[in-house]
Amino acid sequence: MTASPPQSTDELVKGLWRENPIFVQLLGLCPALAVTNSAINGLAMGAATTFVLTGSSLLVSSLRHHIPKPVRITTFIIVIATFVTVADMSLQALAPRVHKELGAFIALIVVNCVILGRQEAFASRNRPRVAVADALGMSLGFSAALLLLGVIREILGSGSLFGVPLFGDRFEPWVIMILPPGGFFTVGLLLGAFAYAKQHRLRVPRTDYGATAPGRAP
Amino acid sequence: MTAPEAGPVRMISTLGIAGLCAGLAVVGIFLATRERIERNRAEALEAAIFRVLDSAARRETLVLRDGRLVPRSEAANGGSGEEALVYAGYDASGRRVGFAIPAQGAGFQDTIALLYGYDPERRRIVGMEVLESRETPGLGDKILKDRAFLANFRDLAVEPRVELVKQEPIRDNQVDAISGATISSAAVVRILNDANARWIERLDEAGASPPSGPPAAAAGSEGAP
Numbered sequence: 001m002t003a004s005p006p007q008s009t010d011e012l013v014k015g016l017w018r019e020n021p022i023f024v025q026l027l028g029l030c031p032a033l034a035v036t037n038s039a040i041n042g043l044a045m046g047a048a049t050t051f052v053l054t055g056s057s058l059l060v061s062s063l064r065h066h067i068p069k070p071v072r073i074t075t076f077i078i079v080i081a082t083f084v085t086v087a088d089m090s091l092q093a094l095a096p097r098v099h100k101e102l103g104a105f106i107a108l109i110v111v112n113c114v115i116l117g118r119q120e121a122f123a124s125r126n127r128p129r130v131a132v133a134d135a136l137g138m139s140l141g142f143s144a145a146l147l148l149l150g151v152i153r154e155i156l157g158s159g160s161l162f163g164v165p166l167f168g169d170r171f172e173p174w175v176i177m178i179l180p181p182g183g184f185f186t187v188g189l190l191l192g193a194f195a196y197a198k199q200h201r202l203r204v205p206r207t208d209y210g211a212t213a214p215g216r217a218p
Numbered sequence: 219m220t221a222p223e224a225g226p227v228r229m230i231s232t233l234g235i236a237g238l239c240a241g242l243a244v245v246g247i248f249l250a251t252r253e254r255i256e257r258n259r260a261e262a263l264e265a266a267i268f269r270v271l272d273s274a275a276r277r278e279t280l281v282l283r284d285g286r287l288v289p290r291s292e293a294a295n296g297g298s299g300e301e302a303l304v305y306a307g308y309d310a311s312g313r314r315v316g317f318a319i320p321a322q323g324a325g326f327q328d329t330i331a332l333l334y335g336y337d338p339e340r341r342r343i344v345g346m347e348v349l350e351s352r353e354t355p356g357l358g359d360k361i362l363k364d365r366a367f368l369a370n371f372r373d374l375a376v377e378p379r380v381e382l383v384k385q386e387p388i389r390d391n392q393v394d395a396i397s398g399a400t401i402s403s404a405a406v407v408r409i410l411n412d413a414n415a416r417w418i419e420r421l422d423e424a425g426a427s428p429p430s431g432p433p434a435a436a437a438g439s440e441g442a443p
Contacts, residue, residue: 037355068224068232075236082240086247093251096258103352157356175398178356 008133011122015137021114022145022187023194028114032146033183035105039162042150044098046143048091048106052083053115053142054135057123061131064124076119077110084109114142145190152186153177262349263333267305267318270335270345274307274315287420304417307335316344317421321413325405328352330361332409334371338421342390343380343410346371351402358402367396367403376414382407 021027031049036042056079060067067075088106092099099106109115118138123131154160157177159167176182224232267277279290282302290303305318316337322329328351335345346368353359360367374380375391382404383392395403 066232068229070224071229071233074233078233078236078240082243085244089247089251089255093254093258096255096262100350173356175356179354 008130011130011134012137015134015139015141016144017141019138020141020145020194021138022142023191025114025117026191027117028112028142029187031105031108031112032142032149033180033187035102036146036149036153036183036186037157037178038101038154039147039150040098041101042146042148043143044091044095044102045105046139046146048087048102049109049112049115049142050136050139051087052080052109052112053118053139054132055083056080056115057118057131057135058128060119060123061126061128067124072124073116073120076116076124080115080119081110114138148190149183149186153182157182263320266333266347266349267307270318270333270347271305271307271316272335272345273309274318275310276308276312277318278306278308280304280306280317282420302416304421317417319413319417319421320349321409322350323405323409323412325351326353326358326401330402330405330409332406334410334413336376336414336418336421338418341376341418343371343374343376346406346410348406353399353402357398360396360399361402361406364396367394370394376410376418379411379414380407 015021017024019025022029022032028049031045035045056076059079060076084107087109088099091102091106118135122134126134151161154162155166156174157179159165159171159173174182177186268274271277280287280303281290282304287304303320307315307318309315316335318333318335320331320333322331324330330348330353331350332346332348334343334347336342337344348362351359351362353361370387370393373390374393375389377391379391381389381392382395382400384395384397384400387394393403393407
């Protein structure tokens with residue numbers, strides 16, 4: 001990314017932390033709660049979303065001058081739905097096990113508001129390169145959040161990580177962690193942690209994170 | 219970006235072109251993946267057949283036609299829509315070891331599809347595997363993986379009917395329910411009883427008159443993977 005203008009790198013990085021879709025924008029929480037009962041599911045959902053978001057952003061940004069404003073949302077949805085169908089069928093063909101686990105949630109990426117949100121707020125107003133950087137950043141931030149949720153919930157709820165048992169027979173899994181309430185608990189605690197970290201950083205602006213702290217010079 | 223106000227023709231053509239391209243892409247990926255998806259499904263079923271009938275080395279697909287079981291290859295013509303299929307398993311010497319019976323019914327959240335092995339001579343279920351389910355992760359989905367639960371189905375009498383109990387089974391037609399997944403366990407037992415009611419009499423009739431000719435020669439029979 002060294003050759004690209006600073007803007008692209010900026011757009012890439014913001015999705016990871018400063019504007020993380022899950023922990024800061026609180027978008028796309030439905031898949032984040034529903035499929036993160038194991039690390040591999042979180043990762044697979046993240047990968048499918050990355051494919052759909054990046055593909056859609058590239059296409060929408062490239063065609064942004066040809067899409068009349070009144071029909072833009074419809075067009076975005078057609079584009080997104082097509083990428084989702086491609087992801088759904090490819091996953092079913094190449095990784096049937098993962099597809100079985102994720103079930104209907106792959107098809108439901110169509111209505112993930114992170115994706116439509118990025119088309120409307122960013123890809124339809126920016127050059128393809130910047131739009132792809134933004135989409136990749138948001139996707140990576142989303143995937144990282146889902147992976148983190150999946151790792152925490154799988155370790156506590158199943159006593160394993162990526163299907164590998166961690167504790168032997170001496171661990172009694174907290175089954176609630178892989179049930180829906182566990183998703184809410186984990187997201188809630190992580191949101192709290194994120195908010196705390198942000199506030200704490202505001203009070204002590206001169207830390208290692210100074211470069212990305214709010215209010216930095218342009 | 220200040221695009222000029224678009225006229226209706228432009229809007230319709232934009233949506234038309236988008237729809238056409240989307241249609242082409244979706245149909246393209248459907249055609250490209252269909253074969254692989256069907257093969258995955260067939261492979262999963264194939265593997266399950268040999269797991270629920272673990273002494274089988276070869277199997278044959280049978281179709282129920284006019285109350286009679288016939289090999290699927292013979293019944294291929296005139297087949298209309300949904301067919302009741304069952305798989306007969308044979309050991310290496312060509313002796314029939316039992317039938318693998320697909321069955322489905324309502325579970326806790328969605329349809330549970332399963333496959334079970336039935337030995338008509340001993341009148342027992344000899345294996346069971348869940349093929350598809352959406353049971354609650356961590357609780358209901360134990361019907362897929364819980365070893366103790368699955369062990370109930372290795373040697374289970376079907377008469378008078380399969381029963382669900384909540385303690386150690388004392389009779390050989392009893393299944394120990396999974397604690398925390400009683401509804402899913404009950405669903406499996408109900409599906410088995412329904413399928414038994416439908417199949418067992420017919421399979422016993424078929425069992426009395428073994429199919430003519432070695433199954434190895436019959437078209438439609440396949441060896442273990």
